[in-house]
Structures are given as structure tokens and as C-alpha cells.
Amino acid sequence: MSATVASPEGFQLPAEQRRLVRWTIYIGYFALFAGVAHGFAQALSYAGINILRFFPFLQGYYQGLTAHGVANALFFTFAFSNGFLPLLTSRALARPLKTPLLHASLWTLVVANVLVIFAVSTNRASVLYTSYAPLQAHWTYYLGLVLLVVSSYIAAAHMFILLGGWRKENRGVRIPLLAFISVASYAMWILASLGIAVSFIGFLLPWSLGILERTDPLLNRTLFWLTGHAIVYVWLLPAYISWYALVPRQVGGKLISDPLTRLVFVMFLLLSVPTGFHHQYTDPGISTQMKAFHGLMTFGVFYPSLATAFSVVASLEMGGRNRGGTGVLRWIKKLPWDDPSVAAQLLAMFTFVFGGITGLINASYIVNQVVHNTAWIPGHFHMTVGSAVALTLMGIAYWLIPYLTDRKLWGRKLAVAQSWFYTVGVLIFARGMISGGLDGMPRRTFIAEASYTKDSWALAGALTGIGGTLMTIGALLFFVVIGMTIWKGQKGEGPKDIPFAHALLPASENRWDVKLDRLGLWFLVAVLLVVIAYGPFFLGYLPPHLVSPGFRIF
Amino acid sequence: MTMRIERYEKAFLGVGAGMLVIFLLALGFTSISMGINLPGRAGEIDPASVRAIPPFNNPGVRELGPGRYEVVMVASAWAFQPNEIRVPAGSEVTFMATTTDVIHGLHVDGTLVNMMLIPGQVSRNTYRFDEPGEHLMVCHEFCGVGHHIMSGKVVVE
Ligand code: HEM
Ligand SMILES: [Cu+2]
Ligand SMILES: [Cu+2]
Numbered sequence: 001m002s003a004t005v006a007s008p009e010g011f012q013l014p015a016e017q018r019r020l021v022r023w024t025i026y027i028g029y030f031a032l033f034a035g036v037a038h039g040f041a042q043a044l045s046y047a048g049i050n051i052l053r054f055f056p057f058l059q060g061y062y063q064g065l066t067a068h069g070v071a072n073a074l075f076f077t078f079a080f081s082n083g084f085l086p087l088l089t090s091r092a093l094a095r096p097l098k099t100p101l102l103h104a105s106l107w108t109l110v111v112a113n114v115l116v117i118f119a120v121s122t123n124r125a126s127v128l129y130t131s132y133a134p135l136q137a138h139w140t141y142y143l144g145l146v147l148l149v150v151s152s153y154i155a156a157a158h159m160f161i162l163l164g165g166w167r168k169e170n171r172g173v174r175i176p177l178l179a180f181i182s183v184a185s186y187a188m189w190i191l192a193s194l195g196i197a198v199s200f201i202g203f204l205l206p207w208s209l210g211i212l213e214r215t216d217p218l219l220n221r222t223l224f225w226l227t228g229h230a231i232v233y234v235w236l237l238p239a240y241i242s243w244y245a246l247v248p249r250q251v252g253g254k255l256i257s258d259p260l261t262r263l264v265f266v267m268f269l270l271l272s273v274p275t276g277f278h279h280q281y282t283d284p285g286i287s288t289q290m291k292a293f294h295g296l297m298t299f300g301v302f303y304p305s306l307a308t309a310f311s312v313v314a315s316l317e318m319g320g321r322n323r324g325g326t327g328v329l330r331w332i333k334k335l336p337w338d339d340p341s342v343a344a345q346l347l348a349m350f351t352f353v354f355g356g357i358t359g360l361i362n363a364s365y366i367v368n369q370v371v372h373n374t375a376w377i378p379g380h381f382h383m384t385v386g387s388a389v390a391l392t393l394m395g396i397a398y399w400l401i402p403y404l405t406d407r408k409l410w411g412r413k414l415a416v417a418q419s420w421f422y423t424v425g426v427l428i429f430a431r432g433m434i435s436g437g438l439d440g441m442p443r444r445t446f447i448a449e450a451s452y453t454k455d456s457w458a459l460a461g462a463l464t465g466i467g468g469t470l471m472t473i474g475a476l477l478f479f480v481v482i483g484m485t486i487w488k489g490q491k492g493e494g495p496k497d498i499p500f501a502h503a504l505l506p507a508s509e510n511r512w513d514v515k516l517d518r519l520g521l522w523f524l525v526a527v528l529l530v531v532i533a534y535g536p537f538f539l540g541y542l543p544p545h546l547v548s549p550g551f552r553i554f
Numbered sequence: 555m556t557m558r559i560e561r562y563e564k565a566f567l568g569v570g571a572g573m574l575v576i577f578l579l580a581l582g583f584t585s586i587s588m589g590i591n592l593p594g595r596a597g598e599i600d601p602a603s604v605r606a607i608p609p610f611n612n613p614g615v616r617e618l619g620p621g622r623y624e625v626v627m628v629a630s631a632w633a634f635q636p637n638e639i640r641v642p643a644g645s646e647v648t649f650m651a652t653t654t655d656v657i658h659g660l661h662v663d664g665t666l667v668n669m670m671l672i673p674g675q676v677s678r679n680t681y682r683f684d685e686p687g688e689h690l691m692v693c694h695e696f697c698g699v700g701h702h703i704m705s706g707k708v709v710v711e
Contacts, residue, residue: 060699062696062698062699062701065696128696132656132657132695132696134655134656134657134673135656135657135696135697135698216674217656217657217672217673217674218672218673218674218675221657221672256559256563257559257560257563260563280670281592282592282593282668282669282670283593283669283670283672283675283677284593284594284595284596284669284670284671284672284675284676284677284678285595285598285672285674285675286594286595287594287595288591288592288593288594291592291594295581296578299574299577299578302574303570303571303574306566306567306570307567307570310562310563310566310567311563314559314562314563360577364577364581365581365585365592366581366584366585366590366591366592366666367581368592369590369592369666369668370666370668372661372668372694373659373661373668373670373694373695374661374694439663440661440663440664440690440692442659442661442692442693442694443694444694444695444696444701445692445694445696445701445702446701446702447702449702450702450703450705451702451703451705452690452692452705454663454690504559505560545598545674547600547601547602547673547674548601548673548674551631551655551656551698553631553655553656553697553698553699553700554698554699
């Protein structure tokens with residue numbers, strides 16, 4: 001039997017390092033908590049109910065929406081991955097982490113938080129997380145987000161160093177799968193982040209400081225989306241890692257195919273970035289040919305997700321049958337639904353089916369004109385990042401926090417109920433948003449106070465409000481369970497190791513899949529694809545059109 | 555067991571690839587045969603002097619020929635100019651739009667008129683209004699505190 005880690009018998013992370021990983025991840029869940037609070041207000045606003053007066057520290061809807069996007073989509077996801085991916089790499093290679101690097105990444109993240117919280121809470125940065133120029137935020141906002149990226153670079157470098165050290169001592173040995181997919185995920189992020197790095201450091205930060213007087217809105221927007229589509233896969237891949245390599249073990253099955261899993265992650269490395277124009281289908285200034293090409297690539301990057309659907313379901317089925325399940329679908333009932341970590345992630349996978357389908361619709365070139373920037377879009381992505389990812393990260397917390405604190409999970413039953421609340425909530429919410437969007441209801445809009453409305457929006461809005469309320473309850477229950485675990489969980493009763501799965505079809509020593517381990521080479525191919533996908537645009541467009549002064553009209 | 559799964563896997567991935575190709579062909583076909591397209595490059599403009607440069611110095615609706623209209627639209631925080639557009643049913647309307655300040659959106663409910671207005675760029679798209687009726691027109695990109703009061707209507711007579 002081949003393991004997906006170097007040392008299946010066991011490996012213990014030093015206590016000090018566990019503590020640093022733990023605090024990095026706590027920051028992520030804090031961010032989720034902060035973000036969700038205003039999510040509730042947003043959902044009610046779509047139902048026509050304005051509860052902003054109960055948020056005395058907020059001056060407006062868009063300030064809260066900025067907090068929601070930045071906290072949930074950026075700080076939650078990256079803080080989690082900054083802790084989780086190095087942890088998995090360390091476990092997979094059975095090598096301890098480097099304490100100074102853990103400190104560096106954690107403290108950079110803390111400073112990033114302080115800066116962004118300052119800027120957003122004082123209403124100096126209500127520009128929404130996409131940061132579209134020429135709306136101009138305070139420099140602390142841009143600097144804070146740059147530091148968030150820096151903290152993720154430190155985490156990435158940390159993983160590369162661990163892997164480099166391991167390879168030196170294990171020449172010719174296949175990289176343990178769990179390390180490979182963790183490292184590949186952040187390698188993709190390094191490439192993807194190039195866009196916002198150039199935009200924030202080269203344009204927005206100096207512009208907010210008055211060093212540059214004007215900026216280029218279309219160029220910054222394009223750089224944002226160069227990163228911005230791939231970023232959704234950076235959010236998603238930690239969830240995929242769990243679905244491929246951890247959940248099968250938790251349900252008593254196996255990872256189906258090591259080579260296919262590696263191939264899927266290499267495909268994400270190659271195809272995630274050259275797709276960004278699908279967020280700019282309705283933009284001026286970009287040729288329709290370029291848009292069509294990115295559309296094609298987007299369909300390409302859908303493919304590894306299809307492969308994932310197959311593999312993950314096959315793993316689950318194996319688990320269900322091993323547990324005595326039979327029939328075509330009846331094995332599903334035999335899965336350990338009473339394990340909160342499993343329940344949350346199974347439900348996350350379920351919502352992702354709808355997230356994926358609606359995503360393919362968004363990507364469908366001219367069809368995008370029907371839904372672009374309508375409420376449909378948040379309907380779609382609360383079934384991807386807002387639940388497939390968020391619920392998976394909650395599910396992971398149900399073993400990870402006990403593992404990192406060595407405490408027993410508190411309130412198992414409540415934890416199971418939590419993910420059901422959230423799932424039922426998000427499906428109702430998304431049904432509301434999606435139908436509202438098809439009926440012309442705009443996103444990013446304070447509907448409760450808008451000067452216009454349509455009678456037919458009432459039902460869509462009500463469903464959004466009801467679903468959002470259930471989601472909020474689900475999220476709050478999560479914080480109760482985790483908070484109580486940290487505070488009251490039985491000491492010494494946490495899991496002793498992470499739940500990695502074994503592979504049914506292991507990595508080979510001499511077949512085609514050996515080439516997959518050449519991450520450096522694949523990275524270069526990915527760079528080449530980005531040059532092909534974006535080169536013609538930049539060649540025809542540059543130099544930057546510095547036409548816009550900053551506007552602070554929020 | 556392993557062999558069977560590998561066979562299923564191949565079949566699944568083959569069917570999946572086939573479906574994606576069919577979707578793409580359908581998209582290519584509708585786009586070309588029905589003449590629906592996305593906005594592309596339609597010119598550049600200095601946002602500070604939009605109101606001095608033709609045609610944007612004179613926003614409004616004008617007839618280009620029988621059944622063909624042009625809407626010249628200037629968006630600024632937080633209003634569209636013009637904010638009420640009247641055209642006869644069956645007309646083909648070309649929207650030419652830009653912004654004087656921040657990014658705005660232009661969405662005419664129930665139609666494919668859905669575009670971003672970006673400082674420095676001219677946005678253009680054409681749509682045929684077949685049925686008489688009234689369409690809500692909103693700004694659907696966040697553009698500051700007044701974003702949710704930025705709207706208008708298209709009346710097809
Ligand atoms: C209780 C749970 C949640 C509720 C009720 C909720 C509700 C909402 C609503 C109503 C919007 C649309 C606001 C608008 O367009 O005006 C929104 C936007 C958004 N949500 Fe959530 N949400 C929740 C959780 C999450 C989670 C867990 C994530 C990600 C991890 C997330 C990510 C986002 C993002 C990125 C946006 C877009 C922000 C923007 O347009 O700038 N949300 N949310
Ligand atoms: Cu995207
Ligand atoms: Cu607006």
C-alpha cells in the first residue's frame with residue numbers, strides 16, 4: 001500500500017510550531033466572523049429590510065460590503081491557507097517547519113490586518129474588495145493588502161524550502177502526494193498574484209500616496225482580474241486537497257488515483273490564470289477575440305473540476321460500500337454523516353455542483369450579458385467560495401482545531417446541525433439571488449434604500465433574506481462550537497495525526513506520471529500561457545493611460 | 555476494482571470533454587449566426603473633457619436611419635444623461651456610452667444591454683427592442699454612496 005505521505009507511521013509537529021500555525025488559522029476564522037456579521041445585513045437589505053442602524057460602527061452599506069468581501073474572500077481564505085498548506089507539506093514530508101518563517105508569515109498577516117481594519121473601519125476604504133480605480137482608498141488599505149500577499153509569499157517560500165530540502169535527501173523518489181498538491185496550489189498563486197502585485201505596488205499605492213497623480217482604470221481592472229479569476233482557485237484548492245486526500249480517509253475509503261490527482265493540480269497550475277477576461281466580457285477596450293480566447297480557456301479549466309467530481313465521488317462510494325452500503329445510491333446513507341467534519345464537507349460538495357453549473361453559465365461568453373453584475377453573481381459564488389470553500393474550511397476545523405489544540409471537539413451534534421443550517425440557508429439564498437438577478441436585480445447595491453424597485457423582486461428578495469438568516473445561524477453555531485472547543489474541550493483528547501488517505505492507484509516509478517513532479521517546468525509552461533493570453537492585449541494597449549485622479553465619494 | 559474504476563473514469567472524462575465541446579460550438583454558433591456579440595474596442599476618450607468631445611457633448615437619442623437609433627450616454631456620479639430613452643418598437647439601438655468620473659455600469663433590464671463604463675474608454679453595444687414596454691435601466695457597478703439611486707428607463711413605444 002502506498003501512502004500519500006512520506007512517513008505514514010506518524011510524525012509530530014513541535015508544540016511551538018503548532019501554536020503558530022494555530023494562530024495563523026485563528027486569524028482566518030476571526031475574519032470569517034467579522035465578515036459574516038455584515039453578510040446578514042446585506043441579505044436582509046435584498047429583502048428590503050435595512051438593519052444598518054444596529055451596526056453603530058458602520059457608516060454605510062458599502063463600507064460593510066467592503067468589510068464582507070475583504071474579510072471573507074481575502075483574509076479568511078489566505079490566513080487559513082497560510083497555516084494549513086505548510087502544515088500539510090510538513091506532515092507529508094515528515095519534516096518540521098521553520099519557526100522563524102512561521103513567525104514572519106504570522107506577523108506580516110497581523111500587520112496587514114491592522115492596516116486594513118484601520119482603513120475600512122474609519123470609512124477611508126469603502127471601495128469594495130475589487131478595489132476598482134479611480135475610487136481611491138487610503139494608502140493603509142493598499143499597503144495592508146500588499147502585506148497580506150507578502151504573508152502568503154512567505155508561506156509559499158516556506159513550503160518550497162521544505163520541499164527543496166526533502167528532495168535533496170530523496171533523489172529520484174516521488175514527491176509525497178499531499179506535499180505535491182499543497183505546493184502546486186501556492187505555486188499557482190505566485191504566478192496568479194503577479195497582476196495585483198503590479199497593480200497595487202506599481203499604481204494604486206503610489207497613487208493613494210500622491211506620488212502618482214493619476215491612474216489607469218482599465219489597466220488596473222485588467223491586472224486585478226489577471227489575479228482575480230485564478231484567486232478563486234487559490235480559495236478552492238485547499239478544499240480540493242481535503243476532498244482528495246483527507247476526506248476519503250475520514251469516510252473509510254481511499255483516494256482513487258494518485259497520478260490523476262497530480263494531473264488535476266498541474267492543470268490548475270497551467271489553466272487558472274489565462275482566463276481573467278471572462279470577468280471583463282462586458283468591458284470596453286478589450287477586443288472580442290481576446291475575450292473569446294479567455295472564454296475557451298475557462299472551459300478548459302472547468303475540466304480538472306470534472307475530473308475531481310469523478311474521483312471524489314468514487315472515493316466516497318468506496319467508503320460507503322466499505323461501511324456496508326449497497327445499491328446505486330443507498331451507500332450515501334452509510335457515509336458517516338454524524339461526523340461533523342464529514343457532514344460539512346459532503347454538503348459543501350453538494351452545493352458546489354450548483355456553483356459549478358452556474359459558473360459555467362457565467363463563462364459562456366454572450367450569455368454573460370444576461371447575468372453580469374446582477375444579483376445572480378453573488379447567488380453563484382456563495383455556492384462556490386461562500387459554501388463549497390467556506391463549509392469545507394469549517395469542516396476541516398472540526399478536526400484541525402482539536403488537532404492543533406489537543407482538545408476534544410465540543411458539541412458534535414451541534415456541529416452537525418451547523419452545516420445543515422448553512423447549506424439549507426445558502427441554497428435558499430442562492431435561489432433568491434439567482435432569480436432576482438435574472439429579473440434585473442443588480443448586485444453591490446443597497447436595495448433596501450434604492451430609488452427604484454420592481455414588484456417582481458419581492459419573492460427573490462424574501463428568499464435571499466430567509467436563506468441569509470439561516471446561513472448566519474449556521475455560521476454562528478460554527479463559532480460557538482469552535483470557541484467552546486478551544487475554551488472547554490477535553491484536554492489531551494484531540495486527534496494525534498491528520499487524516500490522510502492512501503491511494504488505490506499509487507504513483508508509479510517509471511510511467512508518464514513521473515513527469516508531473518517537474519513543477520518548475522510546469523510553472524514555465526504556465527508563464528508561457530499567460531504571455532499568450534495577455535500579451536496581445538498589453539502590446540496593443542500599453543503604455544498606461546494615466547487619465548484618472550482619485551475619487552473618494554464613498 | 556481498480557480496472558473497473560479506471561474504465562468508468564475514462565468514460566466520464568470523455569463524455570465531459572464532449573459536452574464542453576458541444577457547449578462551445580453552441581456558443582460560437584449563436585454568437586455568429588444570431589449576430590450577438592460582446593462589446594469590444596470602441597475608442598478612447600479623456601474622461602475630464604467628455605462633455606466637450608462629440609458626440610458626448612450632446613447626449614441624447616437620435617435617429618440614424620429608418621428603424622435605427624443611437625443613444626449617446628454620459629454617466630457620472632450618480633446619474634445617467636439621458637435618463638429616459640424613448641424608441642419605437644422594432645428599432646435597432648446602438649448605445650455609445652462613457653463616464654466622466656468613476657467606473658459605472660449600464661444595464662437595461664430584460665435585454666442584452668449590459669456593459670461597463672470605464673473612465674478613458676468608450677463602450678458600444680447594439681440591441682433590437684422588439685416589444686413595446688418599459689425597461690428599468692440601472693447602474694450595476696458600485697460607484698460611491700449614491701450608487702443605488704443611479705437609474706433611468708428605456709420606453710419602447
Ligand atoms: C452568513 C453568511 C453570508 C451571507 C448572509 C452573505 C451575504 C452576502 C450578500 C447578500 C452579498 C451581496 C451584497 C451585494 O452585492 O450588495 C454578499 C457578497 C459577497 N459575499 Fe457573502 N454572505 C455570507 C458569507 C460569505 C462567505 C463565507 C464568503 C466567502 C468566503 C462570502 C463572500 C462574499 C463576497 C466575495 C461578496 C462580494 C462582495 C462584493 O461584491 O464586493 N460571503 N454576501
Ligand atoms: Cu472567474
Ligand atoms: Cu453605480
